[in-house]
Amino acid sequence: MVESAVVVGTGLIGTSIALALRQRGVDVALSDRDPAALRLACDLGAGRRLGTGPAGPADVAVIAVPPSAVPAALREAQERGLARVYTDVASVKASVVERAAALGCDLAGYVPGHPMGGRERQGPGAARADLFLGRSWALCPTARTAPEAVKTVTVLAELCGADPLVVDEAAHDRAVALVSHAPHAVSAAVAARLLDGDTTALALAGQGVRDMTRIAGGDPRLWREILGHNAGPVAEVLERVAADLAAAAAALRSGDPGPVDDLLERGRAGHARLPGKRGAASTPDYAVLSVVVPDEPGALGRLFAAAAEAGVNIEDVRIDHSPGLPLGVAQLSVAPRVQQTLAQALTRGGWSVHR
Known part of the structure; x- marks a missing residue:
């Protein structure tokens, strides 16, 4: 059972986790170096300030800070004895785990994690208790992670309404490069072209371009860090996307419909592979x-x-x-x-x- 938790970092993800846990009756203590963010999260009902409630370690601590800050924050939390089990929410795993090990963090009680939920808005004001409802939550235990720690973080994910999925950290980073990180970069590239659009073009913008560029509204500083921490896998995906687009552009100029038809057909087939309602394959026949x-x-x-x-x-x-x-x-x-x-x-x- 998870009856108490500490959340270090009261941004969008940390505050959303805290709100979800509070709805399930979990006692949540909050910590953040930004007093304004911490105050807002507390005012939203996400929990109490760390140090104002019962003493003793919590059942689990969630390190909800940017990837580069996770190892140091994890070590500090462990040195303070904030919890019995620790996890994080960084969207990259291999580099974070490597740095945590180098800093001497206790990997036995640490379960690297990544809830697959988010929004283009940031900060505690954008947090939602249902942000992870029905979403996957990757758990990437290391060879040194204790089984009991994995069980605890599994319960944490389930309390937030998510579907926990155990995956190797390297496989995780390759997967999110394909389904999250590279798509964000592609969305940003399309949105950047709108800077060249005149008032007529922008007035004609429909739902398609809005859907395509929605995630480009995310915090550039955070995404710069995420892409940098997962540079290799993301670069591979972007190179393949660029090759497809270059081939399509050349075909359009030459009047050869073949490469364009091929890209459109493969795009439709790829979209159909995405899980749909109840986890089944996409159902295009609605x-x-x-x-x-x-x-x-x-x-x-x-x-x-x-x-x-x-x-x-x-x-x-x-x-x-x-x-x-x-x-x-x-x-x-x-x-x-x-x-x-x-x-x-x-x-x-x-x-x-x-x-």
């Missing part, structure tokens, strides 16, 4: 209904209630906003067999439905 939704309080609630009254389960939803207009379009994914039922029910209820 029917999609487009429903115009006014930008007013309660509109989405009424829409979902209407679907419930029709006995239809909404498998997925996406909101496309209409810049400059007081409305948006809700893209409702449903099983094909109930598409007609939902469309008729919503139309009778006065909704503007499109297929």
